[in-house]
Amino acid sequence: MSTVTPRQRQIVLRERPTGVIGPSTTEVVEGPIPTCGESQALVRVGLLSIDPTIRTWMDDAPGYLPPIGLGRVVRSMGAGVVVESRHADYRVGDVVTGVTGWQEYAIADDRHPFTVVPPGLGLDLPTVLNVLGTTGLTAYFGLRDVGRFTAGDVVLVSGAAGATGSVVGQLARAGGASRVIGVAGGPEKCALAIEEFGYDACIDYRRDDVRRALGSFAPNGVDLFFDNVGGAMLESGLDAMARHGRVVLCGAIDQYNATSPVPGPRNLTLAIFRRLTLRGFIVFDFADRYAEAQIELAGLVRAGDLRHREDLTPGLDAAPGVLAGLFRGENRGKALVVVDPDVTLD
């Protein structure tokens, strides 16, 4: 008698991309659904968080995590539901978040722990992955701890209408910034930044002269620049900094697809002249304080004081295209892929 092993679909890295990922970068394969061993739980994946940094993990280059191996499932944050458990921390039916990968089933254990989403949060799962997930936490700790935000600051945010930037702008506004200036691509994103996310002004980097616009929006200089973009944007922001200003190096999406080494900002000498602090960080640095941020962020969302947008695309197969679209500005809010629409929070 033969038994049929249940199968799942997975997306693996087929070749290392040059530039933006294309059809040959990844491949959909079928593999066995992993068996739930001792001290493990089996998670059915519901949602994938599509983050620009996934592109950096595809390069065989030094980073903050090891590169994704060729033939291995693409690493990704996500959310799912526990369907089988032999681990004391997980019960069947628990909704969890963690490193799911681009696949339909994942294993949670002590080496790959997931976080159980507490019941009764009053938020839906996409909101949890957005505001209480990597991007919301990055905004929270990046602005306050890394950027040492202070009421009265003139704040500049690049990637202003995106998942991270939209939370940064709103936290700065709510915290008493004297002015919050965003930079985003195109009139629609700029309108979103101002009308929905409360920016005082938004510069369209595709159309406007960013340096000149900053001169008029921040005539006395920027105190805190939260940079999600790098490259020419970082140079323009450095030009606009006030003395003793702080630059939060959060992301460099302009450079994640670079095919040759990228030179640093040409005007870095300004950091000396203006006594600037430039500080990079990875949100994991604050992992032991996530709960504190999540309680506050969830409260702000429930009170209607923090607006958020999720951009949902159905189907596991859509993940590579959604990742590529981030670099063309196609997402409107936090990019998520729905692998299983039945995985929800009550």
Ligand SMILES: NC(=O)c1ccc[n+]([C@@H]2O[C@H](COP(=O)([O-])OP(=O)(O)OC[C@H]3O[C@@H](n4cnc5c(N)ncnc54)[C@H](OP(=O)(O)O)[C@@H]3O)[C@@H](O)[C@H]2O)c1
């Ligand atoms: N340090 C950390 O721990 C950490 C954690 C999370 C995220 N991040 C970083 O934060 C940044 C934003 O990530 P997110 O997940 O919130 O994504 P997002 O802002 O929701 O989406 C990415 C956006 O970046 C903009 N963009 C893409 N290519 C660009 C370019 N060449 N120049 C200028 N803008 C460009 C596009 O918006 P427009 O249409 O406005 O161009 C796009 O919609 C990324 O750099 C990411 O790596 C860092």
